[in-house]
Amino acid sequence: MVLSLSSSDAGVASSVRLNCYSNPTDLANCVRGMKKIGEWLRTSALKPYKVQNLPGVEGFKYLGKPLPNNQTDNTAFERFCLESKGSHWHYHGGSLVGKVLDGSFRVKGIKALRVVDASPFSTTSASHPQGFYLMLGRFVIRTCNH
Structure with missing residues (x-):
């Protein structure tokens, strides 16, 4: 893509x-x-x-x-x-952590924008991806909210 x-x-x-x-x-x-x-x-x-x-x-x-x-x-x-x-x-691979996003899922250079969808994943999961996205959202809310 x-x-x-x-x-x-x-x-x-x-x-x-x-x-x-x-x-x-x-x-x-x-x-x-x-x-x-x-x-x-x-x-x-x-x-x-x-x-x-x-x-x-x-x-x-x-x-x-x-x-x-x-x-x-x-x-x-x-x-x-x-x-x-x-x-x-489900798009994936477009916003990789370390390249487009920092470790807190913020878009590099834009402090107030986080990406919490399929795009940080470099590969597709072997099962329905919704659970992964929900867990990622929960992780970002709990650990990266600073």
Whole structure:
């Protein structure tokens, strides 16, 4: 991900370029994973959860663009991966402690601004990250409030 300031005015949104699938291996991994999900959705165990008359793999409702029905169409799966990526996930690695932030999670050079979100983490956790962010917030409130 590439994040850059569009303006020195805080009211102007920053420019975010995700760089998703700039490496062909990443796109191939997405295709393989989405095909596996398509296989899983076709199992008899999930049949009771199907909704009639909806696009997707034989009637499942999706948030956003449905998976391609043709499991052998790599081009359709590549298009699905490229068109369904989004920026609403958990950003991380943009405000590393020691580089952008000091040890109290303050933005270097700005005393009254702390960053307490996913951006200080250099890698993504193996589980849902919300607990990590809540613990970080509690840590900052208790130990860095000086």
